[in-house]
Amino acid sequence: MKISLMVQISKLMLMNKISNKIIRIYEKFFISIGSTSIFIAQSKRFIIEVKPSNGECDVDAPRLLALSPFRFRGDLEALADSKKFQVFKVSDKWQKKMAALFYPKGFKLGFNYYDSNPDTQIKKIQDSTRKFFLKFLKDLYAKFDIDCVIGACVWYPQDYEWGYVSRMINTPYVVLHRENLITGDGHYEQRVLQLKRYGIFSGNHIIVHNERSKKAFVESGYVTSEKIDALGCVRMDEFIKSINAQVSIGASVNMQNSKKVTFFSFQRGVGLRGVTEVWPQNHEEGYTDLFAKTHVAFAQLALDNPDIEFVIKAKWGGGWLLEIEKVLLDAGIKYKELNNLIITGDGNAQDLIFNSDVIVCFGSTTLLEAGVANKFVVIPYFDEALDSKHSRFVHFKKEFSLFKVANNIQEFKDQILEGLENPYIDSKIMDARYKAFEEHVSFMDCSATEKYSKSLKKIIKTSS
Template sequence: MLQTKIISQILSSNAFKNIFRFSFFGIFAGILLGFKSKCIYKSNNKDSLKIIVFSSNRYEQDLDAISKVEQASFYTIPLELFQKINAIFSFKGKTENIFYHLEEDPVLLNLRDRQVLFLRKVGWVLKKLFHYDIAITPSMQYVNEKAWVKGLPEGGLPFVAIHKEFTLIDEHHIPRRVKLNKEEKIRFEGSRLLVTNQTGKELFIQSNIFAGEKIGVVGLPRMDRILKADSVFRKPTSSKQMTMFSFGHFSGDMEYIPRERKAHYFSINDDLGFVELVRDSHAAFARAALKRPDFRFVYKPKYNDPDWFAEIDHYVEYGTGKSIKEIKNLEIVFDPAPDLICQSTAVVGFNSTVVIEARALDKPTLIPVFAEAVGAYKDNVFFRDYLKLFETPSSAKKLEERLLELAKGQDTTQSSDRKVYQKFIRNYLGYDDGRTSQRVIEELKKVL
């Protein structure tokens, strides 16, 4: 035990790690990465791109959609090796600034420069010896990828961020976000940046994060599955199900305050964000479940997180006096969003892309708009210019009533105005033609 501890201390020491910080060792790291990368999709097209994928677990649905174009093969970066390489360039006894671009410690800044030189060799090896065409990531924000985004292209392997965030932002959100981005000096140092919509592009340009001519608006790849007229998710269903995509206190464009959170989406003292809206909406959903035992009622949390489950159970007990386990037709599930939407008679959601998905699939879509959503946080409610496309219950009681009425077969009251719908989809998803995956491939080829 003592020997193991001593060896561990030696291996984690700055002196030992310094041996492997020389760029020469980047060649060996590149070889290891090349051999250990795992193919998750192989295209039969001889002209397909060979892509190495970072953070693949964060956009599996998008990768699946892009693979359908049959013009790219995907290989995942081995996470353990990726972490070990990053660890070489950490400094024991020093903590990095949580805002990456505000770091001022000369020791840590020097290590970043050395890591970029190291990763140049990695990029060269992956390009020349393993014939990768390009590297991709689902976000330009991941701190642990910053050095890779800069270093791999300097070694000859382009690095592109297919940024799946900011789908929901509206123009009135831009000024605050630009201010924060400039204060944190955020920038992207890769080869090209792909965004979902024009609003996202405008945000990056105004924030001076990346050059406008290198930003492409492509849409959201996973939406191809539901926007196509022949989508399998458009088949009529006779299942009797209601789905609530669970949301938290901080579901919206809110300033991040770590000390005020017991979990990423929940206020530590239940006093910030959409507290009453969340509690009463979840409770109303549970009460409706009790009144329609012949229907299946399901909550889908954003994350598979025990803390989130506990929050839901608390709301269920608040609304019904029962735990979720005591209500046979009420449960928490983790099925993919399109599957749940397809099976549902109606969908409840708030400030989420699932709201767009549900509406695109012509499902009655309920957005609760009461409590803080019409009070202190009304400016944090998304889709404000398009709310007539949805049902917007103005109280917990009305939410419960509408779920029960829809369960009885009553028609939805949401608008079917086609022009407004098309404008809505194009505003948030960039396009409504179901060809986003093809555009992504075209943009990647531009880089080459």
């Protein structure tokens, strides 16, 4: 029975593979004759509207099309909820498939794709892509009445030609750049070097979260100061409003009754772009010991405190969760038997912050988010984090005095327990946290959405 089932599955997989090849041949034929009809027909499946969570948007509001939408992490929903725009999103898988139709067999996209004078093969790919996209995007934007195209990062390869050609046909391409965490000197230098490899920005405008990020973009020569603004982070407006609402009604630190600690997990190579990978294959690189010791100690606290809920939150699931599970199993911790320990890549980070008494962070903006939410925050700072080759890449060192900093594993455990007993934060510390949040993340007056709205509408108007 099992063998028969496996045979059937294999046959289906083979048929699917053959079917995909036939479709690809069919699509390439349409490209060769300059017809966009098959792709416009496909768009009904791959472009959908992001509806406001409450009510309807004005039908006359400008229409935005978001590329690589899963990278926006709440910004699209926030823009839709503002009702200042009708927001649509396109499948990044469809984007990648469209781009691949113009690649020769075995082609791998590299930094040389962005050179001002690319080699013959790349020039041929770019010319053929742009020739077809000129008609395809005109037809697509006419179908959905798109006024502006937005991206989430300047270096996403699947977005590059969409943005490039969009500007050519007078549909503005604006990047709401999300990668803005460059708090250390090492981060700044690496960001400037990284941007220099991408040549010159081919879109209309870039919006970043903070002035330091803007400075790096301009210093690299990637974009001129007239084409970039630092306007905060849209999705943070509602977060700050929620914090203010709690303060106004005198809400307790934890919105739930039970005690809870959340550890926002970190990658072994967090913040080390240009030095090593986010998950280094060589365990001699990155924060190998810091990662293992902190996750094991956290699980041990869960084991010793069964009445307290402990959550390890990864930014996403898959391999990240496997990394966490491995270090726990290597330490002999049967984590699945702990009813009070949750290890997950799901859930909303800000909800976890609100519903926790103590937050553990390393190398993430959740540090400042938890900080302005009046949380007791513990930062592990030992082992490889003290190494001279890493110290310039540790995030938020300037802000360490605003939080609890654990210098060894025992302090790490003790400070978490201290926060559960006495989570009080001094008002002067809170004022300094607000200032740090505005410097690195967004505005405490919840003005980011309005700033983005004015900027996008101005760009749309001047491009029409």
